[in-house]
Amino acid sequence: MSSSTSRPEPATVSADRPPGRRERNKQDKLHRILEAATELFTEQGYSAVTTQQIAEAADVGIGTLFRHAGSKAGLLMLVMNEQLRLGVERGLALARSGAAPTDAILALVTPLVDASSRHPENTAVYQRETLFGTGPERETATAQVARIESAIEEILRSRTTSRPAHDLDRAAHAVYSTMYMDIVRVCVGRAPADDLTLRLRGSVDHLLDALLPPAAGETRTPPGRGRSRG
Structure with a gap:
C-alpha cells in the first residue's frame, strides 16, 4: 500500500x-x-x-x-518496530544501571538477533521493507535506525567522558553498521545463526577497543571484566 x-x-x-x-x-x-x-x-x-x-x-x-497496516509486510513492520523500540529502552536502562557497554549495546538489537535465530526470513523481510518499502511503517523503521545509533552513542558516552561528540557519533555508526552486516549475513544464509550473539559481542568489543582507546589518564575496565558471556 x-x-x-x-x-x-x-x-x-x-x-x-x-x-x-x-x-x-x-x-x-x-x-x-x-x-x-x-x-x-x-x-x-x-x-x-x-x-x-x-x-x-x-x-x-x-x-x-x-x-x-496496509499489508502482511506492514504487519511484520509494526511488530518489529515495536520490538526494537523495547530493545532500545532495555539497552539504555542497562547502561544507566551500570552494565558493561557491550551488554547494553547488544540489548538494543536483541529483537533482530532473536528474529534471525528463529526465522531468518522475518528479519530479511523487515530489512527489505526498511530499505525499499513505502508507508508509515517504513518511516518508523528508518527512524528506529537513528534511535539505535543515538542509543549507542549515549552508551559510549557512559564509557568515556573525554571524547568529543563527533568521535562518539562516528563510533556509534561504525558499531551499528558492523552489527547490521553480521545480522544480514545470517538472514541471507551466509553465516550460521547459532553463534550470532557471540560474533556480535566479539565485533563490538573489538570496535570499542579500537575506536575509543583510553585517553591519557583515563581508566578503563579491562577487557572481559564486567561483561556477561552468557
Missing part, C-alpha cells in the same frame, strides 16, 4: 482527560493485532502466516487489520 494512502492518526488526548470510548476501542484492537501478529510470526515465520490467521487470532475483521 502506498504511503499516500490516508490512515487515521491517533487522537491527541489531553493530560487531564481520559481517552474516549472510540480511542480506547481503537487502541485495544491495535494491541490485540500486535499480540497476535507477534506470536504467529515468531512461532511460524513470515511465509507461513496469513493475514486471515492474524485477524482471527486478534478477533478483528480483515478490514480493521488493514486499517492498521
Whole structure:
C-alpha cells in the first residue's frame, strides 16, 4: 500500500482527560493485532502466516487489520518496530544501571538477533521493507535506525567522558553498521545463526577497543571484566 494512502492518526488526548470510548476501542484492537501478529510470526515465520490467521487470532475483521497496516509486510513492520523500540529502552536502562557497554549495546538489537535465530526470513523481510518499502511503517523503521545509533552513542558516552561528540557519533555508526552486516549475513544464509550473539559481542568489543582507546589518564575496565558471556 502506498504511503499516500490516508490512515487515521491517533487522537491527541489531553493530560487531564481520559481517552474516549472510540480511542480506547481503537487502541485495544491495535494491541490485540500486535499480540497476535507477534506470536504467529515468531512461532511460524513470515511465509507461513496469513493475514486471515492474524485477524482471527486478534478477533478483528480483515478490514480493521488493514486499517492498521496496509499489508502482511506492514504487519511484520509494526511488530518489529515495536520490538526494537523495547530493545532500545532495555539497552539504555542497562547502561544507566551500570552494565558493561557491550551488554547494553547488544540489548538494543536483541529483537533482530532473536528474529534471525528463529526465522531468518522475518528479519530479511523487515530489512527489505526498511530499505525499499513505502508507508508509515517504513518511516518508523528508518527512524528506529537513528534511535539505535543515538542509543549507542549515549552508551559510549557512559564509557568515556573525554571524547568529543563527533568521535562518539562516528563510533556509534561504525558499531551499528558492523552489527547490521553480521545480522544480514545470517538472514541471507551466509553465516550460521547459532553463534550470532557471540560474533556480535566479539565485533563490538573489538570496535570499542579500537575506536575509543583510553585517553591519557583515563581508566578503563579491562577487557572481559564486567561483561556477561552468557
